[in-house]
Amino acid sequence: MELDVLYLADLRFPGGTSTSLKYDLRACKRAGLRAGIIPVSSPVFARNRVLNRALLEEIKATGTVIVPQNERPRTRLALLYHPSLLDNRVLFRTGFDADVFCLVVHQPTRDRRGRLYYRTGNWQSLAADWFGHDLRLLPVSSIVRSDLVQHGFAHALHDGEWTNLIDPDDFPQKQIRSLKRPLIVGRHSRADPEKWPAPQVALACYPETPDFEHRMLGVSQDYLDEFETLPWNWKIFPFTSQPVSDFLQGLDIYSYYHSDRWTEAFGYNVLEALAAGLPCVLPHYMEETFSDACFYAEPSAAPQVYERLGGSRSLMEKASGKARSFAASHFGLDQFARKFEQVAGVRKTRSRVVPGSHGTPSTPVVMVVTSNGIGLGHLSRQLAIAGALGPAVKVVFFSLSEAIEIARSMGYLAEFRPFHRRLELDVDAWNGYFFQELREALGHYRPSLVLFDGNLPYVGLVDALESYGKSHNVWIRRGLWRTPQPESIVREVYFDAVIEPGELCEALDLGYSKVTPDSVATVDPVIMTRPQELFGRQAARRALDLPEEATLCLVQLGSEANFDMSLPRELLFDFLDRHPEIIAVDVRSPLHIGEHSDVHDRLLFRKVFPLGKHLKAFDFAVCAAGYNTFHENLAAALPTLFIPNSNPESDVQESRALHGSLAGWNLACTADDPYEIETQLGQLLDPDIRRMLSAECARKTGCWDGAWQIARFLRVLAQLPANPLEDCGGKRKGKPE
Amino acid sequence: MRQYLHRLGLRYALRSLRALKGGNKPNATLLTEQRRSGSVALVWALDQSGETLSEEVLAQLEKLSVFETVVVVCPPRFFPALRRAGHFFETLPAAADILKSETGSNWNLYLRRRVVRIRENWGPDFEVVVGPEPESFIHDVSDQAS
Numbered sequence: 001m002e003l004d005v006l007y008l009a010d011l012r013f014p015g016g017t018s019t020s021l022k023y024d025l026r027a028c029k030r031a032g033l034r035a036g037i038i039p040v041s042s043p044v045f046a047r048n049r050v051l052n053r054a055l056l057e058e059i060k061a062t063g064t065v066i067v068p069q070n071e072r073p074r075t076r077l078a079l080l081y082h083p084s085l086l087d088n089r090v091l092f093r094t095g096f097d098a099d100v101f102c103l104v105v106h107q108p109t110r111d112r113r114g115r116l117y118y119r120t121g122n123w124q125s126l127a128a129d130w131f132g133h134d135l136r137l138l139p140v141s142s143i144v145r146s147d148l149v150q151h152g153f154a155h156a157l158h159d160g161e162w163t164n165l166i167d168p169d170d171f172p173q174k175q176i177r178s179l180k181r182p183l184i185v186g187r188h189s190r191a192d193p194e195k196w197p198a199p200q201v202a203l204a205c206y207p208e209t210p211d212f213e214h215r216m217l218g219v220s221q222d223y224l225d226e227f228e229t230l231p232w233n234w235k236i237f238p239f240t241s242q243p244v245s246d247f248l249q250g251l252d253i254y255s256y257y258h259s260d261r262w263t264e265a266f267g268y269n270v271l272e273a274l275a276a277g278l279p280c281v282l283p284h285y286m287e288e289t290f291s292d293a294c295f296y297a298e299p300s301a302a303p304q305v306y307e308r309l310g311g312s313r314s315l316m317e318k319a320s321g322k323a324r325s326f327a328a329s330h331f332g333l334d335q336f337a338r339k340f341e342q343v344a345g346v347r348k349t350r351s352r353v354v355p356g357s358h359g360t361p362s363t364p365v366v367m368v369v370t371s372n373g374i375g376l377g378h379l380s381r382q383l384a385i386a387g388a389l390g391p392a393v394k395v396v397f398f399s400l401s402e403a404i405e406i407a408r409s410m411g412y413l414a415e416f417r418p419f420h421r422r423l424e425l426d427v428d429a430w431n432g433y434f435f436q437e438l439r440e441a442l443g444h445y446r447p448s449l450v451l452f453d454g455n456l457p458y459v460g461l462v463d464a465l466e467s468y469g470k471s472h473n474v475w476i477r478r479g480l481w482r483t484p485q486p487e488s489i490v491r492e493v494y495f496d497a498v499i500e501p502g503e504l505c506e507a508l509d510l511g512y513s514k515v516t517p518d519s520v521a522t523v524d525p526v527i528m529t530r531p532q533e534l535f536g537r538q539a540a541r542r543a544l545d546l547p548e549e550a551t552l553c554l555v556q557l558g559s560e561a562n563f564d565m566s567l568p569r570e571l572l573f574d575f576l577d578r579h580p581e582i583i584a585v586d587v588r589s590p591l592h593i594g595e596h597s598d599v600h601d602r603l604l605f606r607k608v609f610p611l612g613k614h615l616k617a618f619d620f621a622v623c624a625a626g627y628n629t630f631h632e633n634l635a636a637a638l639p640t641l642f643i644p645n646s647n648p649e650s651d652v653q654e655s656r657a658l659h660g661s662l663a664g665w666n667l668a669c670t671a672d673d674p675y676e677i678e679t680q681l682g683q684l685l686d687p688d689i690r691r692m693l694s695a696e697c698a699r700k701t702g703c704w705d706g707a708w709q710i711a712r713f714l715r716v717l718a719q720l721p722a723n724p725l726e727d728c729g730g731k732r733k734g735k736p737e
Numbered sequence: 738m739r740q741y742l743h744r745l746g747l748r749y750a751l752r753s754l755r756a757l758k759g760g761n762k763p764n765a766t767l768l769t770e771q772r773r774s775g776s777v778a779l780v781w782a783l784d785q786s787g788e789t790l791s792e793e794v795l796a797q798l799e800k801l802s803v804f805e806t807v808v809v810v811c812p813p814r815f816f817p818a819l820r821r822a823g824h825f826f827e828t829l830p831a832a833a834d835i836l837k838s839e840t841g842s843n844w845n846l847y848l849r850r851r852v853v854r855i856r857e858n859w860g861p862d863f864e865v866v867v868g869p870e871p872e873s874f875i876h877d878v879s880d881q882a883s
Contacts, residue, residue, distance in 0.1 A: 363839070365840055394838060394839060394840050396838065396840055402813075402816045402817070402820060402826075403816075404813050404816075404828075405812075405813040405814045405816065408812075408813060408814075408834065409814075411837070412838075413830055413834050413835065413837075413838035413840060414813065414830075414834070415828070415830060416813055416816075416826075416827070416828050418767060418825065418826075418827070422825075423767055423768075423769070423825070424769050425766075425767065425769060426769075429766060430766075432766065433766045433767065433858065436854070437854070440847070440850060440851070440854075441847075443842075444841050444842055444843065444844075444846075444847040445840055445841055445842075446842060592817065
């Protein structure tokens with residue numbers, strides 16, 4: 001793999017570091033250069049912090065290469081893209097050969113009181129021993145350069161700087177409105193207390209007066225709690241509540257002051273305000289970065305600058321024009337080629353090639369560990385994700401599900417281990433057993449990624465993953481928990497990511513699974529069959545050997561292992577007795593063994609998995625509201641009466657059924673209400689009601705791509721190769737994100 | 738009558754085993770205390786194919802009904818039937834699946850260790866093999882995978 005620039009970057013930074021990388025990637029592509037990324041994890045974040053969504057979208061939009069873990073790229077320039085990454089706690093799984101290697105320094109080494117932000121003691125030896133290069137530092141600004149000189153790194157400094165860039169097209173020029181009072185003065189930053197001045201200073205630069213309204217995007221609650229009462233003219237917004245460009249459009253003046261401990265290495269937020277054409281008022285030291293494009297004042301003198309700007313439309317217009325042209329001319333995307341050439345220098349012959357390192361890379365292994373649920377939910381979701389990962393990885397299932405044959409029959413290598421419940425074993429004893437079994441399998445299969453689907457990561461599981469230590473570990477768990485599960489939540493720390501498949505009834509989710517929202521990534525609902533993959537009605541009926549002309553009712557009331565559905569079944573039989581034109585079809589998995597105690601001459605039994613492709617065969621359905629059935633029936637626009645399984649150990653199926661009925665997607669009733677069941681079954685007879693339900697479901701478009709979104713996320717996180725079926729525009733190509 | 742006598746024989750053998758071992762299986766991790774004091778049979782049926790278990794396996798299971806715990810190592814498609822009959826089950830990856838998957842660092846070592854652990858974890862008093870012995874299964878798989 002040949003690249004021009006390789007970024008070794010942590011894709012989880014929430015603010016300027018990720019935004020500047022985003023625009024670097026865009027600029028690099030426009031300059032006709034090829035960029036690649038090796039994702040790494042900075043020790044400054046919790047292990048399972050979610051990836052920056054805007055950056056992921058830019059990676060996809062620019063076609064930036066995520067270097068597969070088992071490849072060794074060659075590049076003209078390799079950038080270790082944050083000073084906290086040159087640290088012996090950071091794991092580099094992928095090697096590379098680079099003509100030039102530099103550490104981009106986005107932050108001074110310490111705060112104004114001398115507290116170190118990151119470790120610098122091993123920089124020299126780590127650069128030499130791990131990367132085979134002398135230490136070369138690329139500051140993002142002259143402020144950082146001065147700090148590095150002051151602290152003994154003058155010898156390692158590159159002559160150039162790796163200046164942050166911006167695309168002014170993303171920030172429409174702010175139109176100057178009539179300068180009536182109050183003037184709207186605003187600021188934005190991630191909600192870090194260091195980004196805020198002490199309360200008495202804040203009251204000086206953002207004063208409580210009818211002349212100004214202060215809009216603030218991104219303020220921590222801890223900081224706000226320091227005020228006895230907040231000034232009435234402060235309007236606070238969460239950092240992620242709106243796009244930054246939209247927020248900036250609502251301001252007249254931008255004003256940014258911060259804690260006296262903090263030094264702003266660059267001030268990406270200021271660059272965004274300048275790009276939007278906002279006059280900016282800043283502390284004096286930032287003049288080193290933004291020159292005469294801004295106004296500089298002590299915090300207490302800032303209101304006088306606001307007054308001066310607010311009193312002169314011509315001054316405001318002049319400042320706005322200057323701001324935008326400064327941003328474009330100094331930090332526009334066209335600056336990339338210049339800074340790249342300055343740092344990368346002339347193309348060289350390759351300096352350091354590791355013998356034997358460029359052979360055919362082995363295909364990475366993904367191990368899927370699924371717990372043992374009542375139904376096939378865990379297994380079904382993972383099969384959907386395995387399909388979306390595609391043939392460029394080898395997927396091995398390691399499951400506690402007795403239905404593991406389903407994965408095997410779909411072409412996957414599938415291992416099974418018995419679960420403690422069936423064996424009636426002590427949980428601690430079983431965990432010891434599971435640790436040994438999984439650890440052995442991890443050593444043998446050597447996966448680079450382990451996916452766990454279940455509500456509680458077992459002690460044996462996390463111990464085995466920790467002991468193995470060579471995989472990215474991802475916990476995939478559906479939401480809609482019935483009760484808080486603190487014992488489960490604390491185990492998030494063992495995973496590199498926690499992903500929650502989407503719920504269409506999210507509005508009714510009590511949020512017990514999202515106690516730490518920064519650590520949970522969410523995607524669209526995960527289903528095995530997307531609407532465009534459904535068989536037509538006739539083909540589906542033929543495939544299931546069902547009559548082509550009859551009115552068919554799908555029945556899926558679950559295994560009933562933990563919930564009594566006998567009343568709905570009894571009423572369904574009465575319903576069939578009264579309506580001879582209807583044939584009911586009870587569909588089970590191919591592994592189901594059992595006598596069919598339900599006997600009716602118009603109740604047919606079929607065994608099929610996955611059922612999703614065949615849903616168009618049916619005119620309506622009567623089903624429990626499990627995750628997969630609920631979302632697959634809605635995706636297929638199948639009119640359904642959902643009768644939730646209300647077992648206290650299961651997810652809140654009642655919420656799905658209720659939310660769907662309120663939204664007009666389905667009918668719903670409880671399993672213990674014979675009168676309501678009768679009424680709702682009667683409604684399903686009405687073709688107009690069925691058409692209406694189906695039409696409402698069909699309006700839910702563009703939200704069935706969860707498995708493919710997860711696969712794309714995993715490819716970035718664990719450096720997996722792309723799925724050729726997705727990239728070649730094949731049948732299963734996903735929607736753009 | 739022959740079946741009955743066979744069962745009588747097994748019962749006698751089991752009684753002797755219990756007297757000798759005192760039902761003690763300290764390493765049988767997958768058995769509850771109660772099951773450890775009972776008898777355990779392990780059936781290796783590694784090359785079962787078709788929709789249902791073979792007549793031979795079914796006949797063995799019938800004979801082994803005097804054991805408190807019966808564990809069958811077989812392909813996973815037979816799990817539902819075994820569960821319904823009240824038995825426990827384990828599985829080893831099939832040779833064809835191993836070859837197709839192109840995964841794994843050392844199948845011979847992995848399967849040998851797995852077989853040892855299955856025996857340890859269940860502590861069987863009696864083993865029955867229908868089809869290949871586990872050791873020859875491993876040998877064949879390793880040959881094909883290498």
